[in-house]
Amino acid sequence: MRNVRWARAGLVIPAWAAIAFLVVPLAALLVKVDWARIPTHLGSPIVIPALRLSLLTTTSTLFICMLVGTPLAWMLARSTHRATPWLRALVTVPLVLPPVVGGVALLMAYGREGVVGALVFHVWGWSIPFTTVAVVFAEVFVALPFYVLAVEGSMRGLDPRFDGLAATLGASPWRTFRTVVVPMVAPGIASGAALAWARALGEFGATITFAGSFSGRTQTAPLAVYFLLESGDPQGAIALSLVMLLISVVILGALRGRWLP
């Protein structure tokens, strides 16, 4: 009996320590915020454009992820080619890559002197880095793997005989994908979308490296938080942080029960 109780304590204490470690910083935000002045802070010329830009770029990112990520997930889920596991590993790389390295890589590829960017600049006279488009590039680069892996996982759980059956009923691969596969993995798509969107919203390292931090153009909400903190406006940073915390909680709550376990 005594041993069991001690063993239980040995598990319970570290577990609660872990919870405290996670919750204390969030609670600290609530403790330190100057509630009365929140509206003023949120109405500042830094915060409003940052939130607007974050909304614009994360929505674009999500749209792109779904547009190209869903077919990629399907290809990875169903292909039996020898190279498929390697392709899957390749898609996972940005997931573990430090975001700032991703930003450097994006510069080398799409920068004015980059592998692809030089060509774009030469032909159209347009340079991608330090534009809103660059922000979306950075966000897609980090968010797409989250989306693809989540959707692929649920597509692999789909009985492959459904594909064959739909084909015998006369459905082309495209119609099967659209009317059978996508509706049946809708929960996977929803949770993949939530993950990808949340990752894009929080993106910092690749964005600041590849797109810089220009208010209204490339300064997204996380970048603005950092800028406010550095420029001696911690209350502004806290206010904006609280907004992002609120959004995260709302997204999590909306998905919970419905699509997330």
Added chain:
Amino acid sequence: MSQTETQSLQAEIRLTRGLLDLDVELYAGPGEIVAILGPNGSGKTTLLHALAGLLRLQQGRVHIAGRLWESPAEKVWLPPEERRTGLVLADHLLFPHLSVMDNVSFGPRSRGMPKALARSRACTELEALGLGGRSDVRPRELSSGQAQRVALARALATDPDLLLLDEPLSALDAATRAQTRADLGVRLRAFPGITILVTHDPLDALSLADRLVFIERGLVVQQGTPQEVIARPRDPYVAQVVGLNFLRGQRVSDQQVDVEGTIVVAPEVPADGPVCVTIPPSAVALYLTRPEGSPRNTWPVTVRDIQLIGQTARVNLAGPFALAAEVTTTAVADLRLGVGQELWATVKATEVRTYPA
């Protein structure tokens, strides 16, 4: 070309998949129901998938209703969606996110039929299978028998030339299976296309099919009408399916066959060469001691196992060769039958049938 040729199926299916080398020639006349029987892993499902175009042939061809669907030699291959097939599997695999109506009209819609027309086609098919009132529900609300009938309706709603049924009744419980088998029989009689029914249930095959094709390890071992197959099985598996004891032997005389060194006496034995011998289990009688003035077919045997089926018991015996006897439950009690018991088995010569192997 004659009507028969234009509406029939001629297929030569040759492909290797894992350990299976499938090499089957299949013919089916217009409107015919052909049952494919065979043990697990014999290639039945692979055969269906090849016909549906879900697996590609390495050699051979598939020709049906005047159209060539596949011929590797001629570089012809129609993808599954361009073949006119309907597929029903053991588990219904209805699309869970679609209503019964949308499941059944999925095929016609996929083949470009306008929505209203597809729905009315689906309606007709659901009515024909007694599911008229269930068209708006989701598949999960259906009973297993209803779900399987919806799956059949979905396959038939495209008016296929070739209906492929892969163990359509095997996932159902006994009572539902009997009812669904009857419904299936009625609907298939009215279906003008060709039906290929894969099963390992002899009752499905005997009650539904016009012709039986037995395959083992990827090869056809016997085919014919149910009557022909019951009368003259040519393979132990076939005999087991139709419920007969099957032996192979060599002719010794006009009335004697040598089976693994034991003489079996029959009313007549075909001239020369190897001989197939069948003995109905009901013709095998069991005794505790060697019967006096016994019939000429008397062998010492040991009980291997006993299964009760209604009022009769099937007793599997080991002796000079494996033998099954069918006796009454009273006989089981009278003889106090038990596994390992030593007995004498007798068979009247008149009950033994022989034919050239």
